[in-house]
Amino acid sequence: MSSTGGAGLESDAVADYWQQARQPLVCLVFLLPLLAIYEAGVFWLGGANAESFRNGADYWMRHSLLEAGFGQVLLLPALVVAGLLVWQVAGKYPWQVTTDTLAGMLAESLLFAFFLVVVGQLHDMVFQQWGLPTTLSVGDPAAHRIVAFVGAGVYEEFLFRLLLLPACFGLFRIARLPVTSAAVLAILMTSLVFSGAHYVGAAADRFTLFTFSFRMLAGLFFSALFVVRGFGITVGCHAAYDLIVGWLLIEQS
Numbered sequence: 001m002s003s004t005g006g007a008g009l010e011s012d013a014v015a016d017y018w019q020q021a022r023q024p025l026v027c028l029v030f031l032l033p034l035l036a037i038y039e040a041g042v043f044w045l046g047g048a049n050a051e052s053f054r055n056g057a058d059y060w061m062r063h064s065l066l067e068a069g070f071g072q073v074l075l076l077p078a079l080v081v082a083g084l085l086v087w088q089v090a091g092k093y094p095w096q097v098t099t100d101t102l103a104g105m106l107a108e109s110l111l112f113a114f115f116l117v118v119v120g121q122l123h124d125m126v127f128q129q130w131g132l133p134t135t136l137s138v139g140d141p142a143a144h145r146i147v148a149f150v151g152a153g154v155y156e157e158f159l160f161r162l163l164l165l166p167a168c169f170g171l172f173r174i175a176r177l178p179v180t181s182a183a184v185l186a187i188l189m190t191s192l193v194f195s196g197a198h199y200v201g202a203a204a205d206r207f208t209l210f211t212f213s214f215r216m217l218a219g220l221f222f223s224a225l226f227v228v229r230g231f232g233i234t235v236g237c238h239a240a241y242d243l244i245v246g247w248l249l250i251e252q253s
Contacts (some may be wrong), residue, residue, distance in 0.1 A: 109236025152238025
């Protein structure tokens with residue numbers, strides 16, 4: 001009986017963690033260090049030209065807010081925090097965060113990030129097998145890239161997964177598509193936009209089939225991860241992947 005009871009407790013603990021890791025407050029506490037590092041890093045590296053150091057999704061959302069008449073520097077991170085808190089209150093989730101849950105989310109983020117690294121390597125091998133170019137730009141100095149990678153994890157996931165993905169799903173459901181079809185189309189569309197957005201704007205990357213196709217794959221992966229494991233772990237995975245690949249590029253440069 002004791003062994004059966006112990007197995008039951010372990011099962012309950014896993015189920016509790018599985019749910020807690022998806023809760024808005026837990027996600028907020030998990031991503032706050034990333035948000036703080038990015039915002040502080042932008043001002044530390046950029047100084048008077050801080051805006052030039054911001055990543056694409058951050059820049060686009062800030063520019064939209066400016067166009068709407070909002071000019072406060074910290075408005076966007078405040079909106080991220082407020083959005084998650086509103087979700088927390090609306091969903092009536094418990095106001096509790098444990099270190100065990102945060103540690104588990106970190107472990108999951110790293111695990112999924114390494115999995116995406118493997119996907120990237122396989123993608124590279126396929127392109128090499130077909131004799132297609134497989135170039136990645138080293139680009140900016142290491143400190144600049146690290147700050148940008150952290151920001152991408154937060155703001156790109158906030159824009160493309162937390163805002164755009166549910167919005168697209170809702171529109172497809174309004175159009176009376178079945179749930180599964182609406183979900184698949186929403187994931188495909190937002191992943192396509194996610195990849196294409198990297199080639200738009202003043203700081204756009206040079207378009208190549210290699211980078212576009214991999215970013216499409218990454219968008220599909222992040223979207224699936226968001227649906228299955230929630231916002232916090234998706235942010236952590238995205239930031240961890242960018243940092244791992246960025247470190248490899250730094251070592252090779």
